[in-house]
Amino acid sequence: MGESGGLGHRGRHGADLGGQPGLARVLTVVAAGIPFGEGEPALLLDDKGRKYLLQLRSTGTFQYHRGSLAHADIIGRPEGTRFTSSNGAPLIGVRPRLADYVLKMRRGPQVVYPKDLGPILVYADIRPGATVLEAGTGSGAATLALVRAVGRTGRVISCELREDHAARGRANIERYFGSIPDHLDLRVGDVREIAAQVEHDRLVLDLAEPWQVIPAAAETLRPGGLVAGYVPTVPQVDRFHSALESSGRFVDVETFEILLRTWHVAGRSVRPDHGMVGHTGFVTTARCVSPP
Numbered sequence: 001m002g003e004s005g006g007l008g009h010r011g012r013h014g015a016d017l018g019g020q021p022g023l024a025r026v027l028t029v030v031a032a033g034i035p036f037g038e039g040e041p042a043l044l045l046d047d048k049g050r051k052y053l054l055q056l057r058s059t060g061t062f063q064y065h066r067g068s069l070a071h072a073d074i075i076g077r078p079e080g081t082r083f084t085s086s087n088g089a090p091l092i093g094v095r096p097r098l099a100d101y102v103l104k105m106r107r108g109p110q111v112v113y114p115k116d117l118g119p120i121l122v123y124a125d126i127r128p129g130a131t132v133l134e135a136g137t138g139s140g141a142a143t144l145a146l147v148r149a150v151g152r153t154g155r156v157i158s159c160e161l162r163e164d165h166a167a168r169g170r171a172n173i174e175r176y177f178g179s180i181p182d183h184l185d186l187r188v189g190d191v192r193e194i195a196a197q198v199e200h201d202r203l204v205l206d207l208a209e210p211w212q213v214i215p216a217a218a219e220t221l222r223p224g225g226l227v228a229g230y231v232p233t234v235p236q237v238d239r240f241h242s243a244l245e246s247s248g249r250f251v252d253v254e255t256f257e258i259l260l261r262t263w264h265v266a267g268r269s270v271r272p273d274h275g276m277v278g279h280t281g282f283v284t285t286a287r288c289v290s291p292p
Helices: 021-032 098-104 114-123 141-150 165-179 211-222 236-246
Strands: 042-048 052-053 060-063 066-071 080-082 090-094 131-135 155-160 184-188 202-205 226-231 250-256 263-264 267-270 282-288
Touching: 042 098, 052 098, 066 211, 090 141, 090 236, 098 141, 114 141, 114 250, 114 282, 131 141, 141 155, 141 165, 141 236, 155 165, 202 211, 202 250, 211 236, 226 236, 226 263, 236 250, 236 282
Parallel strands: 131 155, 131 202, 155 184, 202 226
Antiparallel strands: 042 052, 042 090, 060 066, 080 090, 226 282, 250 282, 263 267
């Protein structure tokens, strides 16, 4: 279910936004309440709580089991507008949150889930102005969060070993921002080699074997900088911890996981939902310090 033709390239609404970098345009559109524009992502909500992500094209049509809706009917309308499908079903048009986009976007490799993205940003202290080296780009979920967190005064260098994964990540990032933001540097290559080429004060590792990067990280991450690793299994956590501790350059090593449980609230019926988002991955953070 979805739109005919799938997701396409994004362009922003309004000539006054044309010269702004991708991130600036996203923030301007949301803050100014600018109507939906050609090429940007939109999220349709139905009356059953289902969500549908589409990329707006003037010739496109959203089609699902309860009828269709022309993209042209959405373009030019303000966010929050109520629509009716060709079969009379109600729909509401909004802009996707980052969490919505990450869960609905096209994927290659597995993504870092929204419930884990927030803690990574907070516990690795990803802040405006920071320079972050990320490996690997994958489908681009963490990259999107990092780019938004560092802002235009910061910088993200994201590297990916596999060209097919790098292409998928680039496409998802371009569709979200409209273009690759000026402060994002996407590279194909080994993070251990790239780390020696760029100054950075944060290192985010979404790799199967993040412990392989620690010797290079110990030499290139500035003292006081932070590393964050994201892995799905206990043996990976154990090896990552061992590499951090044996290097003699990392302290304050901490590992945690986030379990997300939503609640059903309807009148006097207030209870946990029957399902929950359980284990997806372990987050490990550590501080880099000077040599002993």
